[in-house]
Amino acid sequence: xxxxxxxxxxxxxxxxxxxxxxxxxxxxxxxxxxxxxxxxxxxxxxxxxxxxxxxxxxxxxxxxxxxxxxxxxxxxxxxxxxxxxxxxxxxxxxxxxxxxxxxxxxxxxxxxxxxxxxxxxxxxxxxxxxxxxxxxxxxxxxxxxxxxxxxxxxxxxxxxxxxxxxxxxxxxxxxxxxxxxxxxxxxxxxxxxxxxxxxxxxxxxxxxxxxxxxxxxxxxxxxxxxxxxxxxxxxxxxxxxxxxxxxxxxxxxxxxxxxxxx
Numbered sequence: 266x267x268x269x270x271x272x273x274x275x276x277x278x279x280x281x282x283x284x285x286x287x288x289x290x291x292x293x294x295x296x297x298x299x300x301x302x303x304x305x306x307x308x309x310x311x312x313x314x315x316x317x318x319x320x321x322x323x324x325x326x327x328x329x330x331x332x333x334x335x336x337x338x339x340x341x342x343x344x345x346x347x348x349x350x351x352x353x354x355x356x357x358x359x360x361x362x363x364x365x366x367x368x369x370x371x372x373x374x375x376x377x378x379x380x381x382x383x384x385x386x387x388x389x390x391x392x393x394x395x396x397x398x399x400x401x402x403x404x405x406x407x408x409x410x411x412x413x414x415x416x417x418x419x420x421x422x423x424x425x426x427x428x429x430x431x432x433x434x435x436x437x438x439x440x441x442x443x444x445x446x447x448x449x450x451x452x453x454x455x456x457x458x459x460x461x462x463x464x465x466x467x468x469x470x471x472x473x474x475x476x477x478x479x480x481x482x483x484x485x486x487x488x489x490x491x492x493x494x495x496x497x498x499x500x501x502x503x504x505x506x507x508x509x510x511x512x513x514x515x516x517x518x519x520x521x522x523x524x525x526x527x
Contacts, residue, residue, distance in 0.1 A: 286304045327353055338380045370389075394414070423522065448526055
């Protein structure tokens, strides 16, 4: 096919939609599945049991679906799943999952992933995220929708980052991040709410005020974590427009296993 460069090496067992473009010297392994409209640049390696959706763009020199950087990995047929409309810039590395977890690394849709980003085994990345250059996730990290990671941000294994949170440049994260927060530093510390991001995404003033109330209960009131969680339930009555958002923060606190940045 004219949109497959003659120097590309594609396994006969790989399954590519007829509209997929593959650049010069790229290599695609036998267990790879790629959906319509996806463009693979030159010198990209896609291997492992990797499924890629539609209308993605992979720039040159990325390694997608390679074995986990985990010494326990013994060649098990674990997975990498990537959604639709993602942009993946140069030199990114996304690894397969491991059987010690769910066996799958997942990246959602509409993500903007810049150069040299590493997404390790068993990570679960949502939709509409932005990963700036050199941001890195260790294994088993969960990243919610609309999260932004600044350049060179590093996330410790098993951490969770709630939806709409933002990590500044060079942030070193070793604990969980509740939704809507801005963090920076080494170690990371909270610096308020991602107000500008919420406005850009259509949150109303009433919703933002409710989220502000939740933030103050968690970070400015002197309450213990259990007391703050109980107070969040009461805050929903005061801010009915923000009930679902305050509940989201409450539920996140209950699911945290590493403790939150506080």
